[in-house]
Amino acid sequence: MKTYLTFLARCFRLSFVGDRRYYAWMFFLTVLTLLGINAYCKQLVHGLATTGMTDQVSWGFYIANFTFLVGMAAAAVMLVIPVYIYRNRELHDLVIFGELFAVAAIIMAMLFVTVDLGRPDRFHHLLLRFNFPISMLTWDVLVLNGYLLLNLHICGYLIYCAYRRRQPSKVFYIPFVFVAIAWAISIHTVTAFLYSGLGGRPFWNSAVVAPRFLASAFAAGPAFLILSLSVLARYTTYRVPEQAFLTLRNIVTIALSINMFLLGSEAFTEFYTDSAHGASARYLFLGLHGHNALVPWIWTAIGLNTVALILLFMPVSRKRSVLQAACIMLIVGIWIEKGMGMIVPAFVPSPLGEIVEYLPTWNETLVTVGIWAGGLLIYTILVRVTVPVLTGRLTYDQDFSAATGAPAELVTNHP
Amino acid sequence: MTDVRIWDGPSARPPRQEPELTRRSFLRTGAAALGGMAALAAALSPLRELASDDIPDLGQFLQKHYKEMTPTDMEAALERIRRKVEERFEVRPHLRDIKPMEGVEFVYALNLSRCIGCRKCVHACVAENNQSRSPEVQYIRVIEMPRGTLDVERGNHHYDRPTVPDPNHFYLPVQCHQCANPPCVKVCPVEATWQEPDGITVIDYDWCIGCRYCEAACPYWARRFNFARPHLPKEQLNPTMSYLSNRPREKGVMEKCHFCLHRTREGRMPACVEICPTGARKFGNVLDPHSEVSQILKTKRVFVLKEEVGTLPRFFYYFDERYPNSLDPEAVAIAHRLKAEEGDAYGLPPGPDGPRREFIAAAQPQWWNGGRA
Numbered sequence: 001m002k003t004y005l006t007f008l009a010r011c012f013r014l015s016f017v018g019d020r021r022y023y024a025w026m027f028f029l030t031v032l033t034l035l036g037i038n039a040y041c042k043q044l045v046h047g048l049a050t051t052g053m054t055d056q057v058s059w060g061f062y063i064a065n066f067t068f069l070v071g072m073a074a075a076a077v078m079l080v081i082p083v084y085i086y087r088n089r090e091l092h093d094l095v096i097f098g099e100l101f102a103v104a105a106i107i108m109a110m111l112f113v114t115v116d117l118g119r120p121d122r123f124h125h126l127l128l129r130f131n132f133p134i135s136m137l138t139w140d141v142l143v144l145n146g147y148l149l150l151n152l153h154i155c156g157y158l159i160y161c162a163y164r165r166r167q168p169s170k171v172f173y174i175p176f177v178f179v180a181i182a183w184a185i186s187i188h189t190v191t192a193f194l195y196s197g198l199g200g201r202p203f204w205n206s207a208v209v210a211p212r213f214l215a216s217a218f219a220a221g222p223a224f225l226i227l228s229l230s231v232l233a234r235y236t237t238y239r240v241p242e243q244a245f246l247t248l249r250n251i252v253t254i255a256l257s258i259n260m261f262l263l264g265s266e267a268f269t270e271f272y273t274d275s276a277h278g279a280s281a282r283y284l285f286l287g288l289h290g291h292n293a294l295v296p297w298i299w300t301a302i303g304l305n306t307v308a309l310i311l312l313f314m315p316v317s318r319k320r321s322v323l324q325a326a327c328i329m330l331i332v333g334i335w336i337e338k339g340m341g342m343i344v345p346a347f348v349p350s351p352l353g354e355i356v357e358y359l360p361t362w363n364e365t366l367v368t369v370g371i372w373a374g375g376l377l378i379y380t381i382l383v384r385v386t387v388p389v390l391t392g393r394l395t396y397d398q399d400f401s402a403a404t405g406a407p408a409e410l411v412t413n414h415p
Numbered sequence: 416m417t418d419v420r421i422w423d424g425p426s427a428r429p430p431r432q433e434p435e436l437t438r439r440s441f442l443r444t445g446a447a448a449l450g451g452m453a454a455l456a457a458a459l460s461p462l463r464e465l466a467s468d469d470i471p472d473l474g475q476f477l478q479k480h481y482k483e484m485t486p487t488d489m490e491a492a493l494e495r496i497r498r499k500v501e502e503r504f505e506v507r508p509h510l511r512d513i514k515p516m517e518g519v520e521f522v523y524a525l526n527l528s529r530c531i532g533c534r535k536c537v538h539a540c541v542a543e544n545n546q547s548r549s550p551e552v553q554y555i556r557v558i559e560m561p562r563g564t565l566d567v568e569r570g571n572h573h574y575d576r577p578t579v580p581d582p583n584h585f586y587l588p589v590q591c592h593q594c595a596n597p598p599c600v601k602v603c604p605v606e607a608t609w610q611e612p613d614g615i616t617v618i619d620y621d622w623c624i625g626c627r628y629c630e631a632a633c634p635y636w637a638r639r640f641n642f643a644r645p646h647l648p649k650e651q652l653n654p655t656m657s658y659l660s661n662r663p664r665e666k667g668v669m670e671k672c673h674f675c676l677h678r679t680r681e682g683r684m685p686a687c688v689e690i691c692p693t694g695a696r697k698f699g700n701v702l703d704p705h706s707e708v709s710q711i712l713k714t715k716r717v718f719v720l721k722e723e724v725g726t727l728p729r730f731f732y733y734f735d736e737r738y739p740n741s742l743d744p745e746a747v748a749i750a751h752r753l754k755a756e757e758g759d760a761y762g763l764p765p766g767p768d769g770p771r772r773e774f775i776a777a778a779q780p781q782w783w784n785g786g787r788a
Contacts, residue, residue: 035458037458
């Protein structure tokens with residue numbers, strides 16, 4: 001117990017230490033987070049009228065980001081599967097980075113739901129009168145919290161073992177890994193069911209929503225991991241095997257192809273049928289009765305995803321810089337497609353046929369940016385303390401020798 | 416480009432001594448901590464503007480769910496609400512918790528051949544049920560429909576004509592359909608909304624967490640959210656109220672039509688039925704075979720909106736078979752008389768949709784939205 005607390009204390013101290021770039025990055029994220037907190041305080045005072053949402057479009061940017069982030073969290077599993085099922089040794093340690101990102105993404109997703117609540121002061125009502133299993137939202141609360149705990153346990157245990165230089169005991173993490181694989185798929189499926197179960201919203205009321213969510217998540221999540229591993233490979237001594245990038249690239253390529261295929265299937269069904277149910281799709285892709293706020297968004301997303309897919313299919317994307325460019329494009333593309341392109345059009349036109357458009361307000365955007373910055377802050381700290389542990393530079397033995405008076409290696413990079 | 420490392424290996428240099436706490440490092444750490452605290456305090460500063468009744472008092476915080484309250488709990492809750500209303504509106508309200516009657520299931524029927532689109536029901540509802548006047552909250556939406564279709568997407572919500580009814584249109588008022596299979600109840604994560612034995616779907620405004628999932632689930636756009644603190648002038652408050660219906664709401668909770676249960680559970684008609692100048696609106700107990708609504712369901716060709724979504728509404732529409740191509744001439748005559756008597760005040764269109772944006776207008780930078788308000 002005492003060693004564990006020492007470990008936590010070391011991690012805490014370590015998160016405040018780094019080079020100039022690290023300080024600049026953390027300072028930047030902290031400023032954005034504070035701006036977000038400030039905007040959220042304004043929202044608490046004036047109500048959700050500070051957002052662009054209305055009775056017609058009653059969910060917007062917050063729920064869009066929530067949906068995207070649940071997918072990013074679920075995608076951590078894409079690294080776990082090759083490692084533990086196909087025994088791909090190369091990726092073994094990298095799983096931890098995927099799961100750390102899952103932790104940060106889940107926290108962000110939960111924050112997005114919380115800021116969307118009209119009465120956050122009544123959060124405890126969830127504990128007192130939980131409409132389970134009828135309401136899909138209660139399922140979401142359960143699976144998201146469960147997933148957070150699972151990932152905290154798995155990566156916390158593995159990192160702590162590395163710190164103690166112990167071989168992790170399989171009983172303590174392998175069963176959890178397999179549960180987490182199934183669980184990851186469940187979190188995004190449940191989130192999709194949240195929407196697809198509503199008969200009054202034809203745009204969402206489609207069986208392809210859950211598969212589409214999974215496909216787009218398994219493209220955007222590993223793409224984000226490629227980016228963060230590139231940063232690690234470049235700026236730290238941590239050695240990322242080339243094989244890892246290639247495996248991830250394959251996963252992204254396949255998932256993105258499936259996602260584009262499912263998007264096409266959906267578009268075909270809506271447009272060829274050409275029934276009244278297609279009004280939302282028409283609003284999204286072409287505009288409806290002169291209202292076309294979302295048209296530039298969705299075509300930007302489709303353009304980015306198409307270019308990314310073409311790049312990924314070509315051998316040139318084995319080059320790191322091209323691969324990174326493709327990843328950035330597809331992350332932005334999927335963020336639009338799944339956020340603004342999935343949530344908002346279901347509300348336009350309203351069930352009574354009224355067209356009210358939605359655009360996020362300035363305050364709402366600041367809250368959103370603040371949550372993203374806060375999440376990246378958490379992820380950066382997690383990675384910051386994990387790298388020295390995994391590379392064997394921060395171990396129990398060193399700390400122990402420090403405790404007995406021997407000079408210990410200082411955790412700093414200042415020469 | 417050199418390899419910049421956030422970490423240097425232990426073998427790279429001889430181990431260094433643990434640095435002592437120098438004045439310089441102490442000052443630096445202290446200044447950083449102080450700056451951080453100041454920045455956080457500045458970020459939190461808007462909270463000073465929170466109104467005192469935005470923060471729930473202990474009584475409200477600990478208040479139980481409606482179905483778990485004992486009569487004593489309920490009396491305490493009612494007393495707390497009375498006190499709050501008195502503080503805000505300077506009127507002692509007549510507030511009760513009115514229970515459903517035995518053997519009653521309410522049903523609504525609306526004769527589309529007699530609706531003249533005057534929107535008197537909309538305004539009577541707002542006055543009766545203490546809805547917010549700013550931002551404007553209304554439970555009833557009257558849609559002006561072209562003849563020959565029931566596709567609401569072809570209707571006009573904001574018609575504003577010198578005279579209604581227009582001979583080329585009919586008028587379709589929509590409000591909560593009090594479905595027997597309500598999707599809004601199904602999705603609520605905290606059971607803040609449920610169906611009562613008399614068929615009315617109600618909301619406990621003190622339990623709702625404001626997630627708006629019910630608003631997304633409703634196929635009839637019947638639910639409304641309080642995006643801002645509801646504003647209601649003191650002199651316009653209706654002091655006769657009940658817990659589950661028209662007591663004043665707070666910021667951040669849902670509300671909707673409840674068939675005026677504080678009236679109808681005591682044998683009176685809903686405000687919208689009472690005000691309707693043409694008698695297009697009918698309301699009553701479907702379990703009583705002699706009630707007017709029972710007779711209508713038996714003898715008229717009634718229909719419901721969006722039958723395909725399977726919500727089983729208790730709100731029926733019908734056209735009068737005697738007038739297949741026009742409104743009931745008697746209703747049109749009433750419309751002309753009203754126009755002569757009431758002039759401009761009659762047929763007021765709904766205000767701008769959604770919450771009023773005074774705050775937004777002030778806080779939004781000009782360039783956001785390309786300069787539009």
